[in-house]
Amino acid sequence: MESKALYNKAIELLKKLISTPSLSKEEDNTAALIADWFKNENIEWKRDQNNIWATNKHFDASKPTILLNSHHDTVKPNKGYTKDPFNPVIEDGKLYGLGSNDAGASLVSLMATFSHFYSQQNLKYNLVIAATAEEENSGPNGLAHLKTQLPSIDFAIVGEPTGMNMAIAEKGLLVIDGVAKGTAGHAAHPNDDNAIYNALKDIQWIEQYQFPKVSDLLGPVKMTVTQINAGQQHNVVPDNCHFVVDVRVNECYSNEEVFDTINKNTKSEMAARSFRLNSSSIPLDHPFVQGGIKLGRTTYGSPTLSDQAILTCPSVKVGPGDSTRSHQADEYIYLNEVEEGIGLYIKMLNEIIK
Incomplete structure (x- = not known):
């Protein structure tokens, strides 16, 4: 009753x-x-x-x-x-x-x-x-x-x-803001320091890298680039490119450990929004x-x-x-x-x- x-x-x-x-x-x-x-x-x-x-x-x-x-x-x-x-x-x-x-x-x-x-x-x-x-x-x-x-x-x-x-x-959550730097210039002239291309190199590493510890319950750490933004007009090479990485962390790592690995292997300026969602x-x-x-x-x-x-x-x-x-x-x-x-x-x- x-x-x-x-x-x-x-x-x-x-x-x-x-x-x-x-x-x-x-x-x-x-x-x-x-x-x-x-x-x-x-x-x-x-x-x-x-x-x-x-x-x-x-x-x-x-x-x-x-x-x-x-x-x-x-x-x-x-x-x-x-x-x-x-x-x-x-x-x-x-x-x-x-x-x-x-x-x-x-x-x-x-x-x-x-x-x-x-x-x-x-x-x-x-x-x-x-x-x-x-x-x-x-x-x-x-x-x-x-x-x-x-x-x-x-x-x-x-x-x-x-x-x-x-x-x-x-899984925990780690959100990282990345900023790739470059040199601004006219798109008609040679420029080997394009911020977008620099960002792509780091994004490619993020896409391909696999953290070695895989959880029986949660699987691997999963990194996904979810946002990207650069440039103001078609004929100007941008001097920076912003992107966001969504990282789902298994119990084998702390958020700080995952961030340190990403930061050491990329050239962009990386900043974690928070480490508290482990x-x-x-x-x-x-x-x-x-x-x-x-x-x-x-x-x-x-x-x-x-x-x-x-x-x-x-x-x-x-x-x-x-x-x-x-x-x-x-x-x-x-x-x-x-x-x-x-x-x-x-x-x-x-x-x-x-």
Whole structure:
């Protein structure tokens, strides 16, 4: 009976979240909805900017702590939508709406799970729930900021659509701005210092180089040049060429190590935008992972980035839904995926928390 009540409350909250726009940096109203939900559940909560968090009722600082985390911000709806992205319509067992799959379903399922355990005594672990902002833009005022306010975290469950299977490794992200220098001059005259040609030499190295350490879970480090810009007019050789490199880093390297290798092998001026979005992984023999396997969950390495990247503790990415639906038009979640998600979160935690 309790599980059905938790599910119904979760779906009602998810509908409200869908109908309330919450683009990254604009999550004020969904933060208020989440706070109201906790209030109605008689759960004491705290707000820090647009992040809402709470600890279990019998929190004991002498015990290890598990973080339950997901985000309530969304990307902008794309132009392919045929349905109103802010109208939570249910059709054929699917709840449609922006943020339904990524990551509203995971968030409300984790909140329901936290509510289930909130008042229980004699748990082996403390629980902290954090509904955070600015995940979609890797902003500074989401979990990156909130984690400095939270109790010490020993393990984290990050809610993202994984079909309730466990991503036990996740690629990091390194974005590099490159500037190739050259000598400006008239296009009609000889010039062997063309910034565009100089950039192409580095871009060719980036295309062809393979980092030697290949992960069993995440595969190789992947480098992709995604932007390039140079020149103002047809008859002038430019003196600089700007380009951007998107690097997806496996758990065999730190972002700093990857950058150093790129920087040493290219002549362009290279600057990393940030080193903080590192790859993450957790041992296969971790008790939570083993508990999930016992319950029939599979493990895999995820190519997509989440708030795991800014956590320093062991973490698993797991949640209801399908990653391929994220950021697509007419986003949806199956209602039974939410029901299954709540049940599996509770069962998986029961394997270690009691």
